[in-house]
Amino acid sequence: MIILMKTGCTKKQVDHVIAYLHEKGLGANLSVGKEATVIGVLGDKTGLNKEHIEVMDGVEKCVPIMHDYKLASREMVPEGRKVKVRDVVFGGPELVMIAGPCAVESEEQITQAALGVKAAGAKMLRGGAYKPRTSPYAFQGLEDEGYRLLRHAADAVGLPCISEVVDPQDLDVAAKYCDMVQVGARNMQNFRLLREIGRSGMPVLLKNGISSTVEEWLDAAEYILSEGNPNVVLCERGIRTFETATRNTLDVSAVPVVKERSSLPIIVDPSHAAGKRSLVTPLAMAGVAAGADGIIVEVHPNPKTAMSDAAQQLTLPDFQQFTQEVRKVAEAVGRIL
Amino acid sequence: MIILMKTGCTKKQVDHVIAYLHEKGLGANLSVGKEATVIGVLGDKTGLNKEHIEVMDGVEKCVPIMHDYKLASREMVPEGRKVKVRDVVFGGPELVMIAGPCAVESEEQITQAALGVKAAGAKMLRGGAYKPRTSPYAFQGLEDEGYRLLRHAADAVGLPCISEVVDPQDLDVAAKYCDMVQVGARNMQNFRLLREIGRSGMPVLLKNGISSTVEEWLDAAEYILSEGNPNVVLCERGIRTFETATRNTLDVSAVPVVKERSSLPIIVDPSHAAGKRSLVTPLAMAGVAAGADGIIVEVHPNPKTAMSDAAQQLTLPDFQQFTQEVRKVAEAVGRIL
Amino acid sequence: MIILMKTGCTKKQVDHVIAYLHEKGLGANLSVGKEATVIGVLGDKTGLNKEHIEVMDGVEKCVPIMHDYKLASREMVPEGRKVKVRDVVFGGPELVMIAGPCAVESEEQITQAALGVKAAGAKMLRGGAYKPRTSPYAFQGLEDEGYRLLRHAADAVGLPCISEVVDPQDLDVAAKYCDMVQVGARNMQNFRLLREIGRSGMPVLLKNGISSTVEEWLDAAEYILSEGNPNVVLCERGIRTFETATRNTLDVSAVPVVKERSSLPIIVDPSHAAGKRSLVTPLAMAGVAAGADGIIVEVHPNPKTAMSDAAQQLTLPDFQQFTQEVRKVAEAVGRIL
Amino acid sequence: MIILMKTGCTKKQVDHVIAYLHEKGLGANLSVGKEATVIGVLGDKTGLNKEHIEVMDGVEKCVPIMHDYKLASREMVPEGRKVKVRDVVFGGPELVMIAGPCAVESEEQITQAALGVKAAGAKMLRGGAYKPRTSPYAFQGLEDEGYRLLRHAADAVGLPCISEVVDPQDLDVAAKYCDMVQVGARNMQNFRLLREIGRSGMPVLLKNGISSTVEEWLDAAEYILSEGNPNVVLCERGIRTFETATRNTLDVSAVPVVKERSSLPIIVDPSHAAGKRSLVTPLAMAGVAAGADGIIVEVHPNPKTAMSDAAQQLTLPDFQQFTQEVRKVAEAVGRIL
Known part of the structure; x- marks a missing residue:
C-alpha cells in the first residue's frame, strides 16, 4: 500500500503515520518529492485498516497496490485450476x-x-x-x-x-x-x-x-x-x-x-x-x-x-x-x- | 401493454395474436398504420406473459406501459403512507x-x-x-x-x-x-x-x-x-x-x-x-x-x-x-x- | 407512436389530443382500457414533436415505437451495404x-x-x-x-x-x-x-x-x-x-x-x-x-x-x-x- | 507517480527502470517489500510518459498520484476564482x-x-x-x-x-x-x-x-x-x-x-x-x-x-x-x- 500525504503536510504528521505503521509491525519507506510526499508500506498488511490511515492528519489517500483475494489468484495456481x-x-x-x-x-x-x-x-x-x-x-x-x-x-x-x-x-x-x-x-x-x-x-x-x-x-x-x-x-x-x-x-x-x-x-x-x-x-x-x-x-x-x-x-x-x-x-x- | 408487429407482418399473424389475447380473456385494439401495426391490449393483464407474445411470428416487441408494483404505487395511497x-x-x-x-x-x-x-x-x-x-x-x-x-x-x-x-x-x-x-x-x-x-x-x-x-x-x-x-x-x-x-x-x-x-x-x-x-x-x-x-x-x-x-x-x-x-x-x- | 394518457384523464383531454393529431394530418386509434387509455398515432409522424404532446393536459407519456434513422436502417438495404x-x-x-x-x-x-x-x-x-x-x-x-x-x-x-x-x-x-x-x-x-x-x-x-x-x-x-x-x-x-x-x-x-x-x-x-x-x-x-x-x-x-x-x-x-x-x-x- | 513492479521481477529490471528515470532527470525511491516492489518517482514528471514505463519488462503498472490539471486546481487559487x-x-x-x-x-x-x-x-x-x-x-x-x-x-x-x-x-x-x-x-x-x-x-x-x-x-x-x-x-x-x-x-x-x-x-x-x-x-x-x-x-x-x-x-x-x-x-x- 502507498500512502499519499497532502501537499503541505508537516514532518510531525509524516512521523505520526510512520510511528503508527511501526506499531503495527510494518515498515515504511518515505519518498519526499517536490510535488508529493509518499510513504510505501512494507510487510504483511493483512491486519491493517486502510481507513484508519486515511483519517490521520496530513494524509490525502491510501492507494492499495495489491488485490485482496489470494486463493483465487493466478499466482496461487499458475497452471490454472480444474x-x-x-x-x-x-x-x-x-x-x-x-x-x-x-x-x-x-x-x-x-x-x-x-x-x-x-x-x-x-x-x-x-x-x-x-x-x-x-x-x-x-x-x-x-x-x-x-x-x-x-x-x-x-x-x-x-x-x-x-x-x-x-x-x-x-x-x-x-x-x-x-x-x-x-x-x-x-x-x-x-x-x-x-x-x-x-x-x-x-x-x-x-x-x-x-x-x-x-x-x-x-x-x-x-x-x-x-x-x-x-x-x-x-x-x-x-x-x-x-x-x-x-x-x-x-x-x-x-x-x-x-x-x-x-x-x-x-x-x-x-x-x-x-x-x-x-x-x-x-x-x-x-x-x-x-x-x-x-x-x-x-x-x-x-x-x-x-x-x-x-x-x-x-x-x-x-x-x-x-x-x-x-x-x-x-x-x-x-x-x- | 402495446404489441408492436414487425414491418410486413401478415394478417394471419395479427389474427393469431388477437386470438391468443381473446383466449386469455383480454381485449385487443388494432391500429394499422403505414409504418407500423400496433395492438393495444385491454383488460387485466396480471396473468399474461409478455414473453410468450414476443416469440410469436410477426411480433417485433411488447411495450409495457404500466409498472408491476401496485401496493407501493402513489395511486394506492395518494396522500402518502406514514x-x-x-x-x-x-x-x-x-x-x-x-x-x-x-x-x-x-x-x-x-x-x-x-x-x-x-x-x-x-x-x-x-x-x-x-x-x-x-x-x-x-x-x-x-x-x-x-x-x-x-x-x-x-x-x-x-x-x-x-x-x-x-x-x-x-x-x-x-x-x-x-x-x-x-x-x-x-x-x-x-x-x-x-x-x-x-x-x-x-x-x-x-x-x-x-x-x-x-x-x-x-x-x-x-x-x-x-x-x-x-x-x-x-x-x-x-x-x-x-x-x-x-x-x-x-x-x-x-x-x-x-x-x-x-x-x-x-x-x-x-x-x-x-x-x-x-x-x-x-x-x-x-x-x-x-x-x-x-x-x-x-x-x-x-x-x-x-x-x-x-x-x-x-x-x-x-x-x-x-x-x-x-x-x-x-x-x-x-x-x- | 403511442400516447399513454394519465389514469383518470377526462374525455375532453383525450379529444384535445386527437384533435391536435388531426390538425397535423394524422390519424388516431383510441384504446380505452380499465387500467389505461392509449392513443395510437397513424400516418407520417416526421413533422410531429413528441414533446408538444407530452405537455398536454392528461398525457402521461409518448412511447416512440420506430427509430429515427432511415437510410442507415437494414430495411433500406436488406442485403447490406458495401x-x-x-x-x-x-x-x-x-x-x-x-x-x-x-x-x-x-x-x-x-x-x-x-x-x-x-x-x-x-x-x-x-x-x-x-x-x-x-x-x-x-x-x-x-x-x-x-x-x-x-x-x-x-x-x-x-x-x-x-x-x-x-x-x-x-x-x-x-x-x-x-x-x-x-x-x-x-x-x-x-x-x-x-x-x-x-x-x-x-x-x-x-x-x-x-x-x-x-x-x-x-x-x-x-x-x-x-x-x-x-x-x-x-x-x-x-x-x-x-x-x-x-x-x-x-x-x-x-x-x-x-x-x-x-x-x-x-x-x-x-x-x-x-x-x-x-x-x-x-x-x-x-x-x-x-x-x-x-x-x-x-x-x-x-x-x-x-x-x-x-x-x-x-x-x-x-x-x-x-x-x-x-x-x-x-x-x-x-x-x- | 508510483511504479509497481511485477511479483518476481528481477534486480536488473528494477535497475533498468531507475536508470530510465535518472536519464529523464528524475529521482527514484525504491521500496522492496515481501509482497511488492515499488518505485516512487521524484521530481518534475511533466515530460514523462507513463506508458513508456508500463511497457518495460518487470513493470506491473504505474499509479499516478497527482492530477494533470494545474491552473484549474484549488491549490492555484485557494480562495476561489470569480x-x-x-x-x-x-x-x-x-x-x-x-x-x-x-x-x-x-x-x-x-x-x-x-x-x-x-x-x-x-x-x-x-x-x-x-x-x-x-x-x-x-x-x-x-x-x-x-x-x-x-x-x-x-x-x-x-x-x-x-x-x-x-x-x-x-x-x-x-x-x-x-x-x-x-x-x-x-x-x-x-x-x-x-x-x-x-x-x-x-x-x-x-x-x-x-x-x-x-x-x-x-x-x-x-x-x-x-x-x-x-x-x-x-x-x-x-x-x-x-x-x-x-x-x-x-x-x-x-x-x-x-x-x-x-x-x-x-x-x-x-x-x-x-x-x-x-x-x-x-x-x-x-x-x-x-x-x-x-x-x-x-x-x-x-x-x-x-x-x-x-x-x-x-x-x-x-x-x-x-x-x-x-x-x-x-x-x-x-x-x-
Whole structure:
C-alpha cells in the first residue's frame, strides 16, 4: 500500500503515520518529492485498516497496490485450476456445454429438454427451480419439486445437472439433487450463501453481478475458496450498460482478464447477456474465441410456452445448429466440443 | 401493454395474436398504420406473459406501459403512507434523523455514540451487527452480540434502534433486539429476505441497489408489501457511476421521483453515497432540499479507530455541527428537525 | 407512436389530443382500457414533436415505437451495404485488417510500420495526425505533417490509408492525404463534422461514443448518410463501464445488433477497448467470431518509445502472430483474411 | 507517480527502470517489500510518459498520484476564482440565476421570455441558436439569426446573455452577440473548440460530458485556462445512469467535489438533468443546498409550442414560483438571490 500525504503536510504528521505503521509491525519507506510526499508500506498488511490511515492528519489517500483475494489468484495456481463435476472437467481442453431450460416447468418439459440437449452434445443439464424475479407477481419456480424433476430428467439421460440456489436454507436440498449449484448475479455478494457453499465443498458456478468489477467478483469467489472449497467455476453473464438493444452486455474481455488474474475456470452465458434468441449464437462464438472454458445456454422444447425468459431460449433444433456453429470456433482455437 | 408487429407482418399473424389475447380473456385494439401495426391490449393483464407474445411470428416487441408494483404505487395511497417506529414517524412533517456508527464495535463505543447522537437531536440509533464486506478478510461485525449491544445502548438513552439484516435466518434475533431492520444495497433483490420481512410485519428501511432503477426498487418494496407489511421506508444510498471522486453518487432526483410514483416515505444516506466525511453535510442538505423525509448518517465517537468506513464517519462534534446545518435547510423547506 | 394518457384523464383531454393529431394530418386509434387509455398515432409522424404532446393536459407519456434513422436502417438495404476504399471492400467476404501506429511520430516510424503491417497482411494503414488527448499537456499529434507522412508511407507500400479528423476545418487537408477518414468516439455526436463529411462523400469510419447506445450511433451515421454519403463503416471501440481491468469494454454484441438493424458494415477496435496488449488478440478473435467485417489494430515498430497508447500497441512480430490467430477464427466463420 | 513492479521481477529490471528515470532527470525511491516492489518517482514528471514505463519488462503498472490539471486546481487559487460577465459575478455571495428558452424560436418568443425572466429576478438570459440534436431530422436551431435575436431581446431588458457554440468556426459570431458562451455536454472534449475559446478570452460555461469524471472535466477546463482565459464557470448538467425515470441524473456531489478540487465557480442545470418539469424545482433546490454558485434553467413563454425540450421548460408563472422556492434554500445557506 502507498500512502499519499497532502501537499503541505508537516514532518510531525509524516512521523505520526510512520510511528503508527511501526506499531503495527510494518515498515515504511518515505519518498519526499517536490510535488508529493509518499510513504510505501512494507510487510504483511493483512491486519491493517486502510481507513484508519486515511483519517490521520496530513494524509490525502491510501492507494492499495495489491488485490485482496489470494486463493483465487493466478499466482496461487499458475497452471490454472480444474474443476471436476462427475466426469465433466472445467478448465481442460474440452469446452463444457451446459444446456437446458430457464426454469423447470414440468416433468415432461424437463425430460424432453434433457433428451434433446444430450443428443446435441451437451455435457450438463441446467434448469431453474428457484427463480429470482424482479416482480413478486411473476412465476417464481417450482422450488424443491423443480430440483427433484431436474435430477430425474438428468438421470434419465445420464448427465450431471446444475441449478441455482438463492438462500443458504435451500442448500441441503439443492445438494441432494444437483451435482453443481449456481449462484446468480443478484447473489454474487450474498456472502452468507457463499460461505455456506464454501463449507459444503460442492462444485459451484458463480455468476458476476451486473455492475461488479472483476476484482469484486474474485473477492466473492475468495469467500468460497477461503472456506476450503476450490471447486469454483466463474460464469460471465453480462453486465448492465446503457445499451437498450440487449438485456445486458456480454463482457467478453472478462474472459482473458480472469485468465490472467485468476486460476479459476470461466464460462460464458450468452442467453442472459443477450436476452434475445438471435444474438445467442454470435455471443457464444465470441466467448469461445476469447478463451472461455464452456458455455451455459438456455434451451426449451417449446419456448413459446416458457414460463420465463421465453424470448431468449433456443429450441432443440436451434440448439443443434448452435452447437455446430460453436464447434467451428472451438476447433479454431484448439478446444474440443 | 402495446404489441408492436414487425414491418410486413401478415394478417394471419395479427389474427393469431388477437386470438391468443381473446383466449386469455383480454381485449385487443388494432391500429394499422403505414409504418407500423400496433395492438393495444385491454383488460387485466396480471396473468399474461409478455414473453410468450414476443416469440410469436410477426411480433417485433411488447411495450409495457404500466409498472408491476401496485401496493407501493402513489395511486394506492395518494396522500402518502406514514411509517411509525415507536414514537418516530416517517413521512410526516418531522425530518427523521438516524445516526450512529457504521458497525457496533464494543459496549463503550456504541454507548458513547448513543449518548452523543441523542444529545445532538437524533431520533433513532443505528449500528451494524452483520457487515457485508467485499473481501472475506475484512471485519464482518459482532453479529448477534452487536444487536444486543445496540439495544442496550439505545435503551440507555431512550431511542429506538435500527440494524441491518443480511439473511432470513437472522431475522428472529434482529426482531428481538431492533425496532426497525435495514435491508442493504446488496440485498435489495434478496427476494427471500424481503418476503420474510414482509411476513414479520417489522418496520424496514429498504436501500436501493447500486445499479437499480427506481422501478426495480419499488418492485422490491412490493415483495414486502405484498406479504402484508406496509411499514416500508426507502433509503437512497447512492448509485454506482463512473465518478471516482466519491464512493457512490447520491441520486437526489430519486427523492422527488419516488414521491411522484410511490406512497412510501424516503430518506437519504449521505455517508455511503459520499464515502468521505467532507461531503456528508452538503449531500444531506441536498437530500433535504429535494424533499427527503429523513437522513441516516454514520457517526462514531472516534472514527480514527473505527473498524469499517472510518473515512466517512462524522465525529460527535461534527454531528452537532451537521444537524445545525441541515436544520437550516429543513426549515427552509418547511420541515421540523 | 403511442400516447399513454394519465389514469383518470377526462374525455375532453383525450379529444384535445386527437384533435391536435388531426390538425397535423394524422390519424388516431383510441384504446380505452380499465387500467389505461392509449392513443395510437397513424400516418407520417416526421413533422410531429413528441414533446408538444407530452405537455398536454392528461398525457402521461409518448412511447416512440420506430427509430429515427432511415437510410442507415437494414430495411433500406436488406442485403447490406458495401463500402469500397480503393480496392478494399468492407462488408464483403473478406475481413478487412487495418493496422498501424496510434500516432504518426516520424517518417522513419510510420514507414517501418507500413512495411511491417503490409508484410503481415494488413489491407490499410492507420496513423493518427490529430490526437484528442484528455490533458492539454499531452502529445497532440503532428497535425497536417502527420497526414503527409502517413500518405507517403502508405504509397511506399501500396496501401490505402486512414486517419482521424477532429474538426471540419481539417477535412480538406485530410481528404487530400487520406483515402478514408475516421471520426473518433469523442466526436460521434459532433454533428457539424458529420455533416461536412457527409457532403464530402469520403469513406468514413465512425466510432461509437463511449456511453452511446446503438440507436444513437445509427442516428449519428444518419447525419452522414442524409447528406448523400453512403460510404459509412461503423467501428465498435469499447464502451465505458465500471470495469477497471480494461480501459473500456468491447461490446461485441454491438456487432450482431448492428447487423440486424443496419445495412452498414461494422468492424471492431480491440486496441482501444482493451488498453492492454495482452488482451488485444482475444478481443479481436471475439469480434470476428461475432461477425465483424474487419479489425483496426494499433501496431508500432517500437511501442516502448511510442508517444501515446504505448501499453496497447502490438510490435511487428506480435502483429504477425496476431494475424495468424485471427485468421483461424475468420476461416471458422467463413471469412477470408 | 508510483511504479509497481511485477511479483518476481528481477534486480536488473528494477535497475533498468531507475536508470530510465535518472536519464529523464528524475529521482527514484525504491521500496522492496515481501509482497511488492515499488518505485516512487521524484521530481518534475511533466515530460514523462507513463506508458513508456508500463511497457518495460518487470513493470506491473504505474499509479499516478497527482492530477494533470494545474491552473484549474484549488491549490492555484485557494480562495476561489470569480468570473465576471458584465455586472454578474459567479463565485461571489450572490446566486446567479440564468433563465430562458431551450432554443430561440422567434423574436416574439425570446422577447417575451426575456421580459418574464427579468421580472422574476433572472440575472442572465439564455437561448440556444445552434442545437445539437441526436437525429438529423430534428429542429437544429435558427443558427446565427438566433444569436442576433437573443442579443436583441437581452438588450431590450438590460440583461447579459449566453448561448451555446458548437464549432470553432461559429465563435466569432457568437462572441459578437453573446456575453458568455456555453460548451455543451457533447463538446466537453472538443479540444479544438476549448482551445479557441481559451484564446478568445470570452467567459465560458463549460458543461460536463454525460459520462465524464470530475477529473476529465477539470482537464477539459484546463484546455481553456492554459490558453490564458481564466473566465471559466463549470455547469453540472446531469450524467447518464441506468435510471429511466429521469433524462439524466443530476450529480449534486459534483458541486462539493469541484469546490474542494478546483477554484472554478460551479452552477447546476436542473432542466437537462431532470428532463421533466416537475423535477426541476427540487433539483435546483438540492443543487443550491449543496453549494452551487448559480442555476441555469429553461423557461419558455409557451412550452406547449416549444420546438425542443418542451417537457422540461418552465412557464413564466412556474418560474416565478421556482425563484421563490429556490430563494428559501439560498437564504438558508447564506446566499443572496
